[in-house]
Amino acid sequence: LQSKFPAMGTNIFTIMSALAAEKDAVNLGQGFPDFACDPKLVQAVTDAMTRGLNQYPPMTGVAPLREAISAKVEAIYGRRYDPVAEITVTAGATQAILTAILSVVRPGDEVVVLEPCYDSYVPNIELAGGVAVRVPLTPGSFRPDFDKIGAALGPKTRAIVINSPHNPSGTVWSEADMLRLQELVAPTETLLISDEVYEHMVFDGAQHQSAARFPGLAARAFIVSSFGKTYHVTGWKVGYVAAPAPLTAEFRKVHQFNVFTVNTPVQYGLAAYMADPKPYLELPAFYQRKRDLFRQGLQRTRFKVLPSEGTYFQCVDISQVSQLGEADFCQWLTREIGVAAIPLSAFYGNGFDQRVVRFCFAKKDVTLNLALDRLARL
Ligand code: PMP
Ligand code: GLN
Numbered sequence: 001l002q003s004k005f006p007a008m009g010t011n012i013f014t015i016m017s018a019l020a021a022e023k024d025a026v027n028l029g030q031g032f033p034d035f036a037c038d039p040k041l042v043q044a045v046t047d048a049m050t051r052g053l054n055q056y057p058p059m060t061g062v063a064p065l066r067e068a069i070s071a072k073v074e075a076i077y078g079r080r081y082d083p084v085a086e087i088t089v090t091a092g093a094t095q096a097i098l099t100a101i102l103s104v105v106r107p108g109d110e111v112v113v114l115e116p117c118y119d120s121y122v123p124n125i126e127l128a129g130g131v132a133v134r135v136p137l138t139p140g141s142f143r144p145d146f147d148k149i150g151a152a153l154g155p156k157t158r159a160i161v162i163n164s165p166h167n168p169s170g171t172v173w174s175e176a177d178m179l180r181l182q183e184l185v186a187p188t189e190t191l192l193i194s195d196e197v198y199e200h201m202v203f204d205g206a207q208h209q210s211a212a213r214f215p216g217l218a219a220r221a222f223i224v225s226s227f228g229k230t231y232h233v234t235g236w237k238v239g240y241v242a243a244p245a246p247l248t249a250e251f252r253k254v255h256q257f258n259v260f261t262v263n264t265p266v267q268y269g270l271a272a273y274m275a276d277p278k279p280y281l282e283l284p285a286f287y288q289r290k291r292d293l294f295r296q297g298l299q300r301t302r303f304k305v306l307p308s309e310g311t312y313f314q315c316v317d318i319s320q321v322s323q324l325g326e327a328d329f330c331q332w333l334t335r336e337i338g339v340a341a342i343p344l345s346a347f348y349g350n351g352f353d354q355r356v357v358r359f360c361f362a363k364k365d366v367t368l369n370l371a372l373d374r375l376a377r378l
Helices: 010-023 039-050 063-077 094-106 123-125 146-152 175-187 245-255 265-274 283-298 325-337 367-376
Strands: 087-092 110-115 131-136 158-162 191-195 221-226 239-242 313-317 356-360
Touching: 010 325, 039 265, 063 087, 063 239, 063 313, 087 094, 087 245, 094 123, 094 158, 094 191, 094 239, 094 245, 094 283, 094 367, 110 146, 123 131, 146 175, 158 175, 175 283, 221 245, 245 367, 283 313, 325 356
Parallel strands: 110 131, 110 158, 158 191, 191 221
Antiparallel strands: 087 239, 221 239, 313 356
16 A cells, blocks of 8 residues: 555654553653543533433534533633534544644645644644644743744735643743734734643643633634543543634534534533533642642752643753653653653654653652652662
8 A cells, every 4th residue: 555644653642652551651751641530520421321312412512512611711711602603512622623724724725833833733734735834932932933923924824723831841822922923913814723722721820811812813713622631531532612603614514524423421421510610720720739749859850840831741851861862762761761751852843852851740649759759760
């Protein structure tokens, strides 16, 4: 068989999780919690199954879930999305992003991504026949460089993809950043895909600046989030897209022939569980404590600990610890030290190696402490 995608390899998360399992290493690579979700959430899904809610739901998602999403987004970001015409339930953020891109990007269109970026964006753009225009985030700080972003916008630009809180760096865009972006795109037709899956993991009292808060951005945005991150159920693969009606209409044209619908009882369970805002309101403090425990422990190592303003990721500079490149270091660390991490080079098209690796701290304290004990030996 002649490969259609000869250059496309297996994604880094699959590779590192398989190696971690094989070597029985503590897996701080792929981002997922190793602790249980709230039993009430499991009960809510079980109740839905028991009530017989087990057949195809509406293509757009079950009404109670779309209504719960709408109410929540309006309560925290102050913009109302019509649950009928502007919210679509998806099979996680991954499908939401792919579907958004497929629904608006034509062959030859340019889509701006800010590197380092999540590994699915560029392949998604290329699957649509588009051209990814890679704009670097500021080296070292990973903050947006608006002069460079502005320079990348041109007549062929169809969309820009942003991601705050940011995987892998943990940076969080400020209100000023969002206003600056709003100003830059105002004279253009550029659409926005705003990947906000870590919206509830923002630390030190900062606020998540959803594109929904900014009318000039919201009017052109597909806002993507994921219940997997917020409710500790990454394996359930349910998320959503909120977008103005004309964008949602285009999105659904592709969605209906992509997954068509998403797991019914999980949708009803999530809808019931969302009535209580406590779980997501408590999430920043929950993860900030884990971040601080992990960062404190890293002081015992020779890693240089970089900032983590949001997400459940902590990046470290490895240059005082090893002469290896990032990818080799992660392999070595998993095999020899028993801790898996992700090389930042996996988030760059050219494999740029800045001697920085990413750890996930969405783990039980005992898991983090075990990893820290191993890392302290380096
Ligand atoms: N975007 C980012 C930035 C992510 O970190 C993830 C999680 N891997 C996703 C999208 C995909 O989310 P989901 O698991 O809901 O598909
Ligand atoms: N989002 C998670 C990460 O960045 C996992 C993604 C995946 O497994 N594809 O680690």
